[in-house]
Amino acid sequence: MYDTLVWYENGKVVPQLATSWKNVSDLVWEFKLRSGVKFHNGEVFDANAVKFTMDRIMDPKQKATQASRFTALKSVEVVDPQTVRMNTAVPFPVLLLGLTQAFIVPPQYVSQSPDKALAAPVGTGPFKFDSWQQGAQLTYVANTSYWGGRPKLDKLIFRVIPDDAARLAALKSGGIHIDMNLPLDAIDAVSSDPNLKVEKAFIDNSLILEMDTLHGGPTADPRVRMAINYAIDKDQINKTLLSSKLRPLAGQLLTQDAFGWNPNVKQVPYDPAKAKQLLSEAGYSSGFDTQVNGPIGKYTADRDIVIAVADQLSKVGIRAKANPMDYGLFVQKLTSNQLGPMFLIGWFSFGDPALAEVWLTSKSTLGHYYADATYDDLVAKGATQLDQKARQATYFQAAQYMHDQAMAAWLFQAATYYGVSKKVSGFNPRNDELPFFYPSAISS
Secondary structure, three states: OOOOEEEEOEEEOOOHHHHHEEEEOOOOOEEEEEEOOOOOOOEEHHHHHHHHHHHHHHHHHHHHHHHHHHHOOOEEEEEOOEEEEEEEOOOOOOOOHHHOOOOOHHHHHHHHHHHHHHHHOOOOOOOOEEEEOOOOOEEEEEEEOOOOOOOOEEEEEEEEOOHHHHHHHHHHHOOOOEEEEEOOOHHHHHHHHOEEEEEEEEEEEEEEEEOEEEEEEHHHHHHHHHHHHOOOOOOHHHHHHHHOOOOEEEOOOOOOOOOOOOOOOOOOOOOOHHHHHHHHHHHOOOOEEEEEEEEEOOOOOOHHHHHHHHHHHHHOEEEEEEEEEEEEHHHHHHHHOOOOOOEEEEEOOOOOOOHHHHHOOOOOOOOOOOOOOOHHHHHHHHOOOOOOOHHHHHHHHHHHHHHHHEEEEEEEEEEEEEEEEEOEEEEEOOOOOOOOOOOOOOOO
């Protein structure tokens, strides 16, 4: 439904509502905007809409999740209807990548009808909002006057089907055409069906066991956090539970093909004896009771991973109760700081480490569970360096630091599997799970 100023495609930032941009200085970015674009309700898209959107994202009262992508953005000014400038407090090389998630909204509509704008969203995108059945489905219709060309689909429906078996049955019957997060145990059945095919993508998403260090308890101690790393047999879970279809992380947040990934930081080995030793040193020789939270249906095999991790922790004396939950409830608890003491979550890099690592800093707008001034400084430094070699060195240092502090238990690089009807063409799953149909790629 929405467009952004720029988009991320094949490893590069490309124009969308902005046709070009330049650095007027190290602290000033200037964007030239596409002309003749209208929102779905007829409002004109211009520089005022960009300023309104960005001011709204940066307003603390809005609690916008995108705000942490613009920590250095100071102000936005309208130069003329088709030109906007963004001023940063420090050099900010990741501004463009942050803008790929700043969805431009119509000022008049949002200002006059904020509740309606949530229930019936309006953007400039290739599809328009049609209807919403909460917890069931969201229906879009083609924006026939879309600036990028009319979408090839007249209608697009996202259905919410939490049950894996029911989702697979709908795919086989033709009730749905794309099954996202295809269960691993269903891959063979889909592959052997003459009407279906399997698509996959290793994604720039790191599945970690994030831990609460701010509200007391065992996970506030780095020795306990490292013990948890040693207690989890990533290779065994991947081989037996995940059919070797994911990749264990190399002891750090970033995935191995991401900028800033440190090749000198290695996967934490499975060593239950070392885990028990560290627990004893931290004063937990008898272990402790805890809970492992996680979503259901968000990541490949997420429920199973939560259960397996809890089981392995129990073998070193950490009596962990597995608590997988509906994804909507998971997000609610995440943003309200109620997911401790530990939880499974995936963090995307979105093309730059600054956009992934910020979620573990005190600047996070998706819940606060970790605070470390040294780490905050490293992430902030990397986000403001214009020289790529210097940035890489900073993120290498950050990777080693988060490893040594056991800021999380580093689990897997995620992969997303899709069951796809052979009636669908033009389907190309992305490595960041952003809309694969954007703007008009799918035909059927």
